[in-house]
Amino acid sequence: MSTDADSAGTDLGRRLAEQRSRAGLSLTDVAERAGMSPGYLAYLESSSYPNPSHATLTRLAAALDTVPESLTGAGMNVPPGQRSAAKNPVLNSLSHDECMQLVARGGIGRFLYDEPGRGPVAVPVNFRMAGDDVVFRTTSEGSVTEGLHGQAISFDVDHFDDALGEGWSVLLSGTASVITDPAELDQAKALGIEPWAGGDRHTYVRIAVTEVTGRRIRVTS
Numbered sequence: 001m002s003t004d005a006d007s008a009g010t011d012l013g014r015r016l017a018e019q020r021s022r023a024g025l026s027l028t029d030v031a032e033r034a035g036m037s038p039g040y041l042a043y044l045e046s047s048s049y050p051n052p053s054h055a056t057l058t059r060l061a062a063a064l065d066t067v068p069e070s071l072t073g074a075g076m077n078v079p080p081g082q083r084s085a086a087k088n089p090v091l092n093s094l095s096h097d098e099c100m101q102l103v104a105r106g107g108i109g110r111f112l113y114d115e116p117g118r119g120p121v122a123v124p125v126n127f128r129m130a131g132d133d134v135v136f137r138t139t140s141e142g143s144v145t146e147g148l149h150g151q152a153i154s155f156d157v158d159h160f161d162d163a164l165g166e167g168w169s170v171l172l173s174g175t176a177s178v179i180t181d182p183a184e185l186d187q188a189k190a191l192g193i194e195p196w197a198g199g200d201r202h203t204y205v206r207i208a209v210t211e212v213t214g215r216r217i218r219v220t221s
Contacts, residue, residue, distance in 0.1 A: 011161065012052075013045040015071050018164050018219075019064040033063035073161065086165025086219045094214035099170045102157070102214070104129055108196070109157040111136065111144070111205075113176070122156070128191040134172060134207040135179075137193050139200060148176050148205065155207055170214040172207065179204040 020030050027045075031038040036059070044050045044060075052060075057068040064071075094102070103109070106128035115121040123144060127136040134155050138144045153176045160167035179188050188204040195201050 010048060010050060011073055012050055012071060013047065015073065015161070015164060016041070016060065016064075017045050018166075019066055019071070023064055025064075030060070030063050034059040080160040080162055080167075083162050083165060088220040089165065090218050090220055092216050092218065094168070094170065094216055096212050098216075099172075099212045099214040100129075100132065102159075102168060103134075103170055103172070106191075106193070107157065109134070109136075109155050112154040112156060113144070113148070113151060126193055126195045127155070127157075128193050130187065130191060130206070132209050133174075134209060135188050135191055135193065136205055137195050137201040138203050138205060140203045144205075148178060151176055153207065155209075164219060166217050166219055168214065168216040170212065172209045173211040174207050174209040176205055176207045179206050 020027070023030075025033075027038045027041050031041045034041070034056075036056070041060075044052055054068070057071055061068045061071055107126070108124055109127050110122040110124050112120065112122050123138075125136040125138065127134050129135070152173070154171055154173045156169065156171050158167065158169035179185050184206075185204060188206070193204075
């Protein structure tokens with residue numbers, strides 16, 4: 001069964017819609033409590049670029065009987081999962097299409113591979129999808145690209161929401177290779193991958209995905 005949160009534009013919009021749904025309140029109910037128009041609240045829930053003021057978030061949090069931090073997802077300096085499990089969680093397996101839809105826009109994932117002399121290693125990288133394949137940038141130095149060609153690897157992409165006690169995880173497995181063909185390299189550069197870590201990262205890696213699995217935790221009313 002779909003909820004208002006399924007069509008929310010951002011994490012903020014989804015948190016607003018989820019909190020409102022759990023409280024059994026309509027847009028009009030919450031808007032009246034917060035002293036704003038229902039149309040503006042609908043915009044906050046659906047817009048891809050909402051930018052409410054702190055005062056607005058404070059009024060909304062009060063209207064929803066929560067705190068502003070639960071709407072903004074504060075907690076950058078601690079790992080996710082600090083809160084207790086939500087009531088009535090449901091763990092579902094995701095279909096191949098659902099998994100690919102979640103990772104289609106790229107973002108940050110973890111490159112999982114065997115580092116010589118150490119064993120399994122997970123490295124967070126910014127990535128984009130090229131069809132069904134994963135592409136990311138890295139440095140030409142270090143262990144990431146050593147003996148990489150043809151190696152069986154995995155790539156994890158996930159998202160967790162402490163405020164809601166929900167999340168999803170997608171695991172893509174296949175073989176990795178450093179992109180050296182000039183035409184392929186031009187295509188990889190055109191993806192516009194911008195590593196958050198900065199630095200000299202001119203080596204592009206492609207993961208030819210052969211298996212995709214995923215799971216999602218949702219909370220029922």
